[in-house]
Amino acid sequence: xxxxxxxxxxxxxxxxxxxxxxxxxxxxxxxxxxxxxxxxxxxxxxxxxxxxxxxxxxxxxxxxxxxxxxxxxxxxxxxxxxxxxxxxxxxxxxxxxxxxxxxxxxxxxxxxxxxxxxxxxxxxxxxxxxxxxxxxxxxxxxxxxxxxxxxxxxxxxxxxxxxxxxxxxxxxxxxxxxxxxxxxxxxxxxxxxxxxxxxxxxxxxxxxxxxxxxxxxxxxxxxxx
Amino acid sequence: xxxxxxxxxxxxxxxxxxxxxxxxxxxxxxxxxxxxxxxxxxxxxxxxxxxxxxxxxxxxxxxxxxxxxxxxxxxxxxxxxxxxxxxxxxxxxxxxxxxxxxxxxxxxxxxxxxxxxxxxxxxxxxxxxxxxxxxxxxxxxxxxxxxxxxxxxxxxxxxxxxxxxxxxxxxxxxxxxxxxxxxxxxxxxxxxxxxxxxxxxxxxxxxxxxxxxxxxxxxxxxxxxxxxxxxxxxxxxxxxxxxxxxxxxxxxxxxxxxxxxxxxxxxxxxxxxxxxxxxxxxxxxxxxxxxxxxxxxxxxxxxxxxxxxxxxxxxxxxxxxxxxxxxxxxxxxxxxxxxxxxxxxxxxxxxxxxxxxxxxxxxxxxxxxxxxxxxxxxxxxxxxxxxxxxxxxxxxxxxxxxxxxxxxxxxxxxxxxxxxxxxxxxxxxxxxxxxxxxxxxxxxxxxxxxxxxxxxxxxxxxxxxxxxxxxxxxxxxxxxxxxxxxxxxxxxxxxxxxxxxxxxxxxxxxxxxxxxxxxxxxxxxxxxxxxxxxxxxxxxxxxxxxxxxxxxxxxx
Numbered sequence: 001x002x003x004x005x006x007x008x009x010x011x012x013x014x015x016x017x018x019x020x021x022x023x024x025x026x027x028x029x030x031x032x033x034x035x036x037x038x039x040x041x042x043x044x045x046x047x048x049x050x051x052x053x054x055x056x057x058x059x060x061x062x063x064x065x066x067x068x069x070x071x072x073x074x075x076x077x078x079x080x081x082x083x084x085x086x087x088x089x090x091x092x093x094x095x096x097x098x099x100x101x102x103x104x105x106x107x108x109x110x111x112x113x114x115x116x117x118x119x120x121x122x123x124x125x126x127x128x129x130x131x132x133x134x135x136x137x138x139x140x141x142x143x144x145x146x147x148x149x150x151x152x153x154x155x156x157x158x159x160x161x162x163x164x165x166x167x168x169x170x171x172x173x174x175x176x177x178x179x180x181x182x183x184x185x186x187x188x189x190x191x192x193x194x195x196x197x198x199x200x201x202x203x204x205x206x207x208x209x210x211x212x213x214x215x216x217x218x219x220x221x222x223x224x225x
Numbered sequence: 226x227x228x229x230x231x232x233x234x235x236x237x238x239x240x241x242x243x244x245x246x247x248x249x250x251x252x253x254x255x256x257x258x259x260x261x262x263x264x265x266x267x268x269x270x271x272x273x274x275x276x277x278x279x280x281x282x283x284x285x286x287x288x289x290x291x292x293x294x295x296x297x298x299x300x301x302x303x304x305x306x307x308x309x310x311x312x313x314x315x316x317x318x319x320x321x322x323x324x325x326x327x328x329x330x331x332x333x334x335x336x337x338x339x340x341x342x343x344x345x346x347x348x349x350x351x352x353x354x355x356x357x358x359x360x361x362x363x364x365x366x367x368x369x370x371x372x373x374x375x376x377x378x379x380x381x382x383x384x385x386x387x388x389x390x391x392x393x394x395x396x397x398x399x400x401x402x403x404x405x406x407x408x409x410x411x412x413x414x415x416x417x418x419x420x421x422x423x424x425x426x427x428x429x430x431x432x433x434x435x436x437x438x439x440x441x442x443x444x445x446x447x448x449x450x451x452x453x454x455x456x457x458x459x460x461x462x463x464x465x466x467x468x469x470x471x472x473x474x475x476x477x478x479x480x481x482x483x484x485x486x487x488x489x490x491x492x493x494x495x496x497x498x499x500x501x502x503x504x505x506x507x508x509x510x511x512x513x514x515x516x517x518x519x520x521x522x523x524x525x526x527x528x529x530x531x532x533x534x535x536x537x538x539x540x541x542x543x544x545x546x547x548x549x550x551x552x553x554x555x556x557x558x559x560x561x562x563x564x565x566x567x568x569x570x571x572x573x574x575x576x577x578x579x580x581x582x583x584x585x586x587x588x589x590x591x592x593x594x595x596x597x598x599x600x601x602x603x604x605x606x607x608x609x610x611x612x613x614x615x616x617x618x619x620x621x622x623x624x625x626x627x628x629x630x631x632x633x634x635x636x637x638x639x640x641x642x643x644x645x646x647x648x649x650x651x652x653x654x655x656x657x658x659x660x661x662x663x664x665x666x667x668x669x670x671x672x673x674x675x676x677x678x679x680x681x682x683x684x685x686x687x688x689x690x691x692x693x694x695x696x697x698x699x700x701x702x703x704x705x706x707x708x709x710x711x712x713x714x715x716x717x718x719x720x721x722x723x724x725x726x727x728x729x730x731x732x733x734x735x736x737x738x739x740x741x742x743x744x745x746x747x748x749x750x751x752x753x754x755x756x757x758x759x760x761x762x763x764x765x766x767x768x769x770x771x772x773x774x775x776x777x778x779x780x781x
Contacts, residue, residue, distance in 0.1 A: 004746050008753045015757045023764040025771050129738035130402060135749075142760075 006125025045085030312345035336628030425498030430707025433490035454685030465533035530606030538611020
């Protein structure tokens with residue numbers, strides 16, 4: 001890997017987020033303040049998540065490559081904290097402006113990309129050796145972006161359950177799927193030792209189906225988001 | 226257009242600008258690349274002797290690896306090749322094809338090397354040890370099996386012969402890698418520094434020590450010399466040292482008893498830097514100016530000197546300056562030695578051949594055998610060796626390793642030399658008396674153990690010194706086996722001895738990385754652009770669609 005790959009994979013990771021702010025209706029609104037607000041909420045959420053993990057699972061070892069069901073289950077469950085964080089962000093912006101789902105979703109995904117992808121890309125870029133992993137990582141962040149937007153819309157439905165009373169059950173079940181699908185992914189990845197590329201494809205299929213489901217919900221409700 | 230927007234260069238909306246600056250600062254601070262596979266390489270011997278520079282001054286390279294089968298342009302590439310295919314013809318051809326450097330992979334088992342491959346390599350190695358080697362040469366140690374993997378990897382990736390515009394080539398480019406090799410200095414220097422503290426040493430122990438008695442000197446050289454200094458294990462080369470120590474240990478027992486003490490002194494001399502590659506400096510100093518040593522007076526009475534070289538052959542060659550006349554000490558020594566060698570159980574038709582070579586007293590660097598140094602100081606002597614000619618390529622080679630060498634011969638020869646010595650110092654008139662029998666003979670396991678122990682250490686002069694474990698142990702052994710022991714460090718007098726300077730950085734850390742060819746970079750970049758263009762286009766379309774819907778709602 002060289003500087004060139006770092007630029008390429010960085011572009012793949014961050015350009016879609018940038019496009020979201022620039023080429024969607026978000027472009028017509030000032031985004032920096034909103035992005036920083038969501039970023040602050042993201043940071044607080046992550047801290048509380050780590051505190052919870054450290055409190056309840058002090059022996060949790062990130063580096064083990066074994067599949068321990070309890071650990072993985074707990075890790076996935078901790079995603080609920082993030083869902084709560086997204087909900088807080090949505091509530092913070094409620095009734096202030098349009099497109100808050102898009103704002104919160106894109107900002108949250110960008111924060112996550114910066115927090116979880118920038119360093120691996122950085123070290124991947126430093127490495128002299130070429131590896132597909134870095135490019136797979138960059139593509140994964142795009143998949144996560146799609147998933148994140150769907151997640152935020154689903155939370156939006158639950159918050160406004162009065163308006164979407166008939167949809168909240170669907171959205172809760174979809175959120176449940178989103179919360180626990182990493183369990184399946186890590187099971188396949190560790191036990192069956194499937195390659196990173198196949199895992200990416202699996203994640204892509206899952207995300208697109210969740211996004212399609214969410215879009216169905218969205219198109220049924222004729223109310224403007 | 227899309228790129229402009231994505232980089233935040235659009236004039237009216239510059240809120241992304243701080244991020245772009247941040248990104249640029251990060252990119253500029255991108256540190257040096259690191260790689261995954263770190264291996265060891267040894268450099269070709271790099272030193273200056275008598276005004277000529279040997280080895281390559283280039284240490285650090287950053288090149289793509291290639292094998293000899295490569296059909297592509299080899300210019301400025303680093304060739305990786307197993308030792309068994311290399312020869313002087315191939316090397317010349319490769320240099321003509323403009324290769325940048327060469328990595329020689331030393332095989333695991335040298336005994337399995339065919340005789341032709343061995344001779345081919347020895348010829349090339351002799352060439353590599355001459356002053357004008359055009360490219361840097363490195364040696365990959367046999368212990369590191371990753372080198373074999375690297376070689377196989379390089380070879381597998383060179384198999385493609387497809388045209389650059391075909392689909393096969395496209396698939397090849399996306400799935401295969403080139404291998405890049407980068408050497409890193411262990412001390413962070415660009416060019417190797419001169420080694421300042423190269424020590425030459427003489428270890429001298431004696432038995433007897435009566436002033437009036439004549440002295441027989443036994444000498445052997447410790448250090449070895451070959452193309453890759455840190456891999457000079459010198460299995461044959463250390464036979465002389467091992468048998469000298471075994472003889473010293475045996476005779477110390479004979480001398481311990483007052484009644485069996487003969488009227489001879491024996492002087493044991495181990496030299497560090499007394500080989501032909503260093504022009505016998507240590508040996509010369511020990512003979513010519515022994516003032517520093519306690520045992521120096523023994524040289525005055527020296528009657529005969531025996532220098533022990535490689536002793537592992539079926540035949541032994543006794544090298545003399547002049548053919549010894551009948552009745553002289555030398556002639557009787559050779560006759561008795563031959564008779565004693567026939568007693569050995571390994572083979573009966575073993576013999577000692579006398580080889581003579583005249584000494585040119587005026588020539589400075591034209592001496593081949595240690596006994597010639599003794600001769601120049603008027604001490605008659607011989608060199609016992611299993612080589613008929615001086616500087617046989619195998620004794621100065623990285624191939625001088627275990628295997629293809631009989632331990633039995635070393636033992637038998639040592640026993641025969643010890644027996645001959647015993648017959649001479651006990652003044653035997655009869656030829657067929659065997660003095661050294663039973664417990665009073667060379668201890669076979671002791672000899673083997675010493676030999677193995679010395680062989681464990683690579684012994685280039687650059688890496689040895691008085692604090693080296695091996696040298697310390699040899700000191701202990703020799704002092705335990707002698708009544709008087711002393712050692713002296715030797716300083717090279719550049720005027721008389723010629724100048725010898727050694728360079729550091731014999732061992733390098735090497736990074737081997739899988740890299741993609743430049744065409745792949747371009748392809749990847751185009752694919753990324755296409756991908757981002759599609760995503761950006763979709764989003765733009767969504768925006769337009771939403772705006773249209775908004776406008777419709779307004780009209781409604």
